[in-house]
Amino acid sequence: MHYTGTIWRPPYEADSLILEATAGCTHRACKFCTLYDELPFKFKVSELPTMESDLLEAQAWFHDPLSKIETRLFGLPAPKHCRVFLAGANPFALKAKRLIEISDLIREYFPSCKTIGCFARVTDVASKTDDELAALREAGYTGLTIGIETGDDAALAFMNKGYAAQDIVAQCARLDAADIAYAFFYLAGISGKGRGIEGARLTTAACNQTRPSLIGANMLTIYKNSELYQEILDGNWEEETEIEKYQEIKALVEGLEIPVEFAMLGASNPVMLQGRLPEQRGQLLAALESIINDIGEYRLRSYRTNLRHL
Template structure:
């Protein structure tokens, strides 16, 4: 098996076989992301190469692989027929596969449309991990996400309608002090309209070699402290009207809140309220991320 450039996978795909389908990210403009800023340039690997790596993995691990993730940063951008072909091929090689997963940004999902997503579902694609980040258009423009809330909502709704599991990521604190309330409100609205299978919380941490770190250092972007992030989380969770699994499975978060909504909503809110009573010195310190 061959790998090129940074290979990242969601924490929930920790046990998955990784077969690289694309290299880099076709957008690569988000001001908070450092992963592909120094390359390599985005490209899609030839289908025959991907299939050859699937064969190689079969020789190494046998036929009983349960989960498969196709890196890199935006594999959903592949031609629908090609992505469907490698999903079908993987299921033939690994007949016990329970899940095939990719990363995909909303703008590329939106370009595919519902019919192509249904084709991918029929081919065996089970889950797409999507960085929603925020439902606020001002924040999305500032971080150069390349998509607005309307298209993010439509793309998410189409994934759900196609029968593919949707795992959406929200970055707490991404609006800073100035936009914390509107970030929580607009993001809750987007999540309610999409009703994804999973809502995964991340807390904004400025990363090395990113434009947003320059804004933090200059004071242009004022970050929320631990209590600010917790209050934003409370405001977000309080407005959720979804049947999603909520998780904060990431090292950037100040506390771990998780549960099935709406059943766990009051329990999660109580946990956040209790955490707000603790002094900020008891939470993880500020740091600049390097990965």
């Protein structure tokens, strides 16, 4: 298999066939992000013959059916079939024509493959027409994972995300219209010291206008090679404490009014949680309160400072 650098995938794509379609990120300007610093280029597209070679190799060993969690999260059909997750920071940035060529190639080698997922930026959705989104859904693209990070416009602008909260709402409405399911990644701590709860409030205001299958919360971890670290040294931004981050997550869980799976499963989370809203809101809030009161800032901060890599 041809893989470039560290391969990132959502926790719930663990049973999917990981096929590299791109490497790097088309944006690569977020101040906090260091995920692709090891790559000597910004963004690269895999050649179709290379992907075909990987699919041929994968035929020899990949026979897993769609996992139960994917079926539940993205409303996918229960019959056994494989799912492919395209590797890369945002393969959905590719032109619709190329994405459909990839889906045709996947089906040639895996006729049982019914769904294809990948990471996507809000701007990747905006670059597609409504007809293209409909065609991509017909081609099997569903269960996108979108790192919205926050609905706090000030934080989005400071971090150079390249979109605003209203863009999240508008583009997700277009995904809904095309029947393309999607999950969100939220980044606790992105609003900065003293603004976490306000950031959570603004995020719930945006999320409550959308229909994500899952909201996965991760904790901001700042590395010295990030642009954000230099902003801290220059006195332009202050990091939230670990307790503030959990208070922010509590505000997020309290404010979400939509039916959605909530999860904290990535390595950036010292304690992993998962539950369904609104049914398990009470249990999630109790668990978060316990983390704040029983684990405390020192132990949580120790985890953060010793987290060498995400």
